[in-house]
Structures are given as C-alpha cells and as structure tokens.
Amino acid sequence: MGEKKLMRGNEAIAEAAIRAGCRNYFAYPITPQAELLQWMAEHMPEKENGTFLQAESEIGAISMVYGAASTGERTMTSSSSPGISLKQEGISYLAGSELPAVIVNIMRGGPGVGNIQPAQADYFQATKGGGHGDYRLIVLAPSTVPEAAELTFEAFNLADEYRNPVILLADGMIGQMMEPVELPSPVDTSDLQPKPWATTGTDGRDSNTIRSFAMGAEALKSINRDLQGKYENIKKAETRYEEIGVDDPDVLLVAFGTVARIARTTRRLAEEQGINLGIFRPITLWPFPGDRLAELSKKVDTVLTVEMNAGQMVEDVRLSVNSEINTPFYGEQGGVVPDPGRILQEVKKYV
Amino acid sequence: MDQYSTIVSGFGGQGVILTGKIIARTGMEEGLEVTWLPSYGPEMRGGTANCTAIISSKLIGSPVVKEPSSLIAFNKPSLDKFGPSVQQDGVIVLNSSLIDDFSLDKSHKVVLLPVNELAKDLGNQKVINMVALGGWSKATGKLSLSALKKGMKLTLEESGKERFVDINQKALEKGYETAKEGIKASSV
Numbered sequence: 001m002g003e004k005k006l007m008r009g010n011e012a013i014a015e016a017a018i019r020a021g022c023r024n025y026f027a028y029p030i031t032p033q034a035e036l037l038q039w040m041a042e043h044m045p046e047k048e049n050g051t052f053l054q055a056e057s058e059i060g061a062i063s064m065v066y067g068a069a070s071t072g073e074r075t076m077t078s079s080s081s082p083g084i085s086l087k088q089e090g091i092s093y094l095a096g097s098e099l100p101a102v103i104v105n106i107m108r109g110g111p112g113v114g115n116i117q118p119a120q121a122d123y124f125q126a127t128k129g130g131g132h133g134d135y136r137l138i139v140l141a142p143s144t145v146p147e148a149a150e151l152t153f154e155a156f157n158l159a160d161e162y163r164n165p166v167i168l169l170a171d172g173m174i175g176q177m178m179e180p181v182e183l184p185s186p187v188d189t190s191d192l193q194p195k196p197w198a199t200t201g202t203d204g205r206d207s208n209t210i211r212s213f214a215m216g217a218e219a220l221k222s223i224n225r226d227l228q229g230k231y232e233n234i235k236k237a238e239t240r241y242e243e244i245g246v247d248d249p250d251v252l253l254v255a256f257g258t259v260a261r262i263a264r265t266t267r268r269l270a271e272e273q274g275i276n277l278g279i280f281r282p283i284t285l286w287p288f289p290g291d292r293l294a295e296l297s298k299k300v301d302t303v304l305t306v307e308m309n310a311g312q313m314v315e316d317v318r319l320s321v322n323s324e325i326n327t328p329f330y331g332e333q334g335g336v337v338p339d340p341g342r343i344l345q346e347v348k349k350y351v
Numbered sequence: 352m353d354q355y356s357t358i359v360s361g362f363g364g365q366g367v368i369l370t371g372k373i374i375a376r377t378g379m380e381e382g383l384e385v386t387w388l389p390s391y392g393p394e395m396r397g398g399t400a401n402c403t404a405i406i407s408s409k410l411i412g413s414p415v416v417k418e419p420s421s422l423i424a425f426n427k428p429s430l431d432k433f434g435p436s437v438q439q440d441g442v443i444v445l446n447s448s449l450i451d452d453f454s455l456d457k458s459h460k461v462v463l464l465p466v467n468e469l470a471k472d473l474g475n476q477k478v479i480n481m482v483a484l485g486g487w488s489k490a491t492g493k494l495s496l497s498a499l500k501k502g503m504k505l506t507l508e509e510s511g512k513e514r515f516v517d518i519n520q521k522a523l524e525k526g527y528e529t530a531k532e533g534i535k536a537s538s539v
Contacts (some may be wrong), residue, residue: 031391
C-alpha cells in the first residue's frame, strides 16, 4: 500500500487493474465510464507489453478480450450498461471456454439507451447470466472508490484462480466520484502463477486449444458438470459480505454498492431517532451470501431491501430468508439516487 | 468535525469542478474523510455545472446532499437552484459581480464577493474561483487559508499547472481578506 491519492472511481479501477498486472485492455467509450478508458489510454502504453486498444465496437472489444485472455495474460474490458449488453455473447464464450478476464460495468439508467445517471438495474444480467447457457460469473460490487480499487485488484486473482470471468459491478456514481484511495502495490507479472493451459506457442509441448465447443451431448454434459462443480467451489470459498450493527437491529436493511453507502447515512439518522438499523451488504452478488443472510434474518421481523432498480436483488433476498418475515422492497429507478432520509421513512414503516 | 458539505455551482468554465476538488484535496491533506461528486448529466451550454464536496471526521455515507452546509454560487441560475436548500445558518458565497438581485428566506451567512472585479484587479480573470474559495474559507472556518493554499498547490502541480500556483494563492488571499469585511450575518 502506498500513499493516499484523491481519485475518481473510474481512474482508481483502471490504475488498480494495471497494478494487478493487466496488460491488455480493449474497450469502446461510453459515459459514465469514459475516464477509465482515458486512464488506460494514457498509462497502459507506459507498461512493458501494455496494450490499449479502442475497439471498433463493444463486440469487437470483448472478442479481443477472448483472444488476449487465451494467451494467459491478464485482460480487461469495461463499459456501461448498454455496452455490456452488447458484450453478452462474448461473455458466455469466455465462461464456456473457462477464460479468466475482468469485465467492468459502470451501470447507468436503462432499459435501452436509458440515460447516463447511476443505476443498479443490471443485477439480473450480471448474476443470472446475460448471455446464453448455464454459466456463472463472479460478481463483485464495490460500495466506495477505495473498495472499487481493492476489488478490481482482487478480481484478477479470482479470475485466474478459477479460470472464470469476473464482473466488477459498480455504477455511475462510484465511477464519477472522487475519494482518497490507497492503491495496492504493483504485482510483478513474472511472479504470477503460470497457466499451462494458455496458448503461448508449442515449443516443447503439445498444442493447447481454447474452445467452448463440444459436438456430442455426453461431451458437453461433462463440460457442464465440471463447470457446475467449479461454481459450487466458488460458492463455498468466495462468498463475501459486510455487516454493520446486525447484532440486535430493529430492521435489517440489505443493499449493495452505492445504496449500501447511502444506507450508512440512513443508519446514522435512524440512530438519532432511537432506531437500530442493521445493514447487510453483499460484496459478492454472485455467489450471493444467502446463508449468512438467512441466519441474520432469524433475529428480525423485517428485512428491507433497497436498490436503484425496480427490485432485482430482493428476489435473492426473499429466496434466502425465512418466508414468515416481512421482506419489503424500496427502489428508485431511472438514475435517481435514493435519499438517506427517504430510506429512513421506509425503515420507520416497520419499527 | 461533523460532516460539512459544499455545493459549488456556476457556468461551465468558471472553475466550479476544480474548486470542489481543491476542497476535497485539502480536506484529505488535513486527515479528513472526503468525497467529491460532479454533476455529469446532460448540460446545456450556458447552463450550470456543479459539484458537491464533503469533508468529515467520520466515514461519509451518501456523497449526495439535499441540504448542503454551504454553497458557492457563481451565477444566478446556481443560486436559484441551490440557494433555497442550504441549511439554516449555512454559508452562501455569492458572486456579486453577476448576481445583484436575490432574496433568501433562511438565516444564511451570506458573503457577497465581486469575484470578477477582484480577479481583474489581480490581473487574471480565470482565478475568480479561488477568490470565492478564499471567501468560503473565511466564512465557514472549516479549512484554513494556509491549508487551502497547500491543497490548491498540490492539485495544480498534479495536473502540470504549477505556473498558476502563485496567482491562485493571491486569489485565495484576496477572497479571504475581502470576505473579512463583507460577511453579512443574515440574508439580505
């Protein structure tokens, strides 16, 4: 860890990726993640073998990610909601070919072209599979700028460890805002674990093939079974969350990313009124920390989910907790960021 | 210090974004928690650009504030948009070069600074934002003049603009000194 720097979320994510050893970045510009591309354009070429390429389209960019990731080098693309939709076919291919890659989605209002304001309406897309086939992505949801840097760094480790694409799911507010960040120390790319599966040339070994294709039903069934086994391992080992004041809360609030940090202000306001508001913040949206949430929900009558969408994560919350308790939802849409006082009004309905 | 929030607002080109960044940067140097959030919606030419800077001794939850502790307004549309939401007893620094007609309901501490003229006296029209920030320092007492000078210097140096440090220091001083004389206890 080095000195503190005041950075925009987009810049902090880009710099953390470079420090994690990412040497291949392909993207197409879109608001509100343009500064990420700018930072990469400026700083990636300073690195030995650093490749920055502004692709002709999002589809081009994700296909370049597939190619570069096949060589075993750390690889990333980034975009915002409509651009991430365009990448879905490629993401399915990455998952099917078990290629490690990091995909950053700085979410904005949708559906369609929507607007450029912050939203969390791509939860379903990220966690339930926006592309075709039975696959899972590890989905990390930072709540602050320093955490965005930290999780970006971690995303590369997870991608390599599990040979799986990882999505960093943030929103326009985290992308655009500035906070002090302590950046991780740069990794030496030559220290990274070797990838014997990568297509690095056949000197002294047989050829490697990267593909998601299997003609026979039994062969593809076997590939799918292996993938599901891997996903079970990820569920067991990588589920992450944060808890604030969950020992004896009057109401338990569940939120991720931007909304979770706003809920901290709500918690302070609630405290002034003698209300104990607990906060449960999933950091991995997939795997969803449902088991822990189930335990916590035994202590309360109400688990309130707040999101910047029409109710997406709340479905996973409801699947996780005891069906006897209240599981209300409050959401804002279209780029509206919920106000801490407005969230408190919702909380007070259940006290 | 409890959370202290400032909205800086004006026309594009008046140095709004930089002013907010310098508040955040200075706060960070002073060991405080800080956030800075720009408006990045679709803006019209001649419309308002704004940003919100928060400094606090505690972890900052929401970087969006509905009722800021203070406002620096460089033009009339900015005052109209954010003036009414400033907290009771909050500080409003007004660019009186462009805003001559206003009324406010709450008991705000209003600082009238003719920043355009003051900057002209210094020989550089571009430093109106630092004149206003100097006035903000005096009126709020949240970040000292010397701390802001340092934060401004670091911010400019990082973007390769060290040659403007001197003139901006003078502008901060000018605003601070002028505000000493010009603070009104309540709304006009």
